[in-house]
Amino acid sequence: MNKTFYYLLAFVVGMIIAAHLAMNADVGEKIENARAANAAFWVIGAVVAVIIWLASPGRSAVSRLKDVNPLLLLAGAMGAALVLAIAVIIPRIGAGATNVLQLTGQVIAGILISQFALWSSPQESITALKVVGVVVMVGGAYMAVTL
Numbered sequence: 001m002n003k004t005f006y007y008l009l010a011f012v013v014g015m016i017i018a019a020h021l022a023m024n025a026d027v028g029e030k031i032e033n034a035r036a037a038n039a040a041f042w043v044i045g046a047v048v049a050v051i052i053w054l055a056s057p058g059r060s061a062v063s064r065l066k067d068v069n070p071l072l073l074l075a076g077a078m079g080a081a082l083v084l085a086i087a088v089i090i091p092r093i094g095a096g097a098t099n100v101l102q103l104t105g106q107v108i109a110g111i112l113i114s115q116f117a118l119w120s121s122p123q124e125s126i127t128a129l130k131v132v133g134v135v136v137m138v139g140g141a142y143m144a145v146t147l
Contacts, residue, residue, distance in 0.1 A: 018099045024083055025090035034087040042080055072119070097145045104141040108134060 024041050028034035053059065065073075090098045111130055117123035 014103070018095065021083065021086040021098070022090055022095045025087040025095075028087040029091050034084060038080060038084040038087055041083065093145075100141045100144045104137055107137060 024037055025034070027040070028037035031037060053062075086098060086102070111124075111126060111134065113119065113121050114124040115126045
C-alpha cells in the first residue's frame with residue numbers, strides 16, 4: 001500500500017482517539033470516578049485485544065516477548081496513565097483545548113523520536129521547515145486554546 005493510505009488512516013485514527021478520550025472522560029464524569037472509567041476502558045480494551053490476537057495468525061509471537069526490553073512494556077502503563085489524565089483534563093478545559101495541546105505535544109515528541117530513530121521509527125532529520133511548522137503549530141495551539 002502506498003503512503004497516502006497510511007496518512008489517511010493516521011488522520012482517521014486521530015479522530016477516533018479524540019472521540020475515545022472524550023467518551024472516557026464522559027463516563028468518568030457520569031460515574032464521578034475517572035479512575036474507575038479508565039479501568040473499565042482498559043479491561044474492555046484488553047479483552048478485545050486478546051480476542052483479536054487469538055483470531056489472528058502469529059499467535060506464537062507472544063513467546064518472543066521475553067526478548068523485548070521490559071522497559072518497552074511500560075508503554076501499557078503509560079497508556080493507562082495518559083487516558084486517565086485526559087479523562088480528568090477534558091471536563092476541566094474541554095475536548096478541543098485538550099486535543100489541541102495533546103496533539104501539539106505529540107507532534108513535538110514525534111519529531112524528536114524520528115530525529116533519533118527511537119523505538120523502530122525510521123530516522124528523519126529535523127529540518128528548518130519542520131521547526132517552522134512546530135512554531136506555527138504552537139502559535140496555533142495558543143490561539144485555539146486562549147482566543
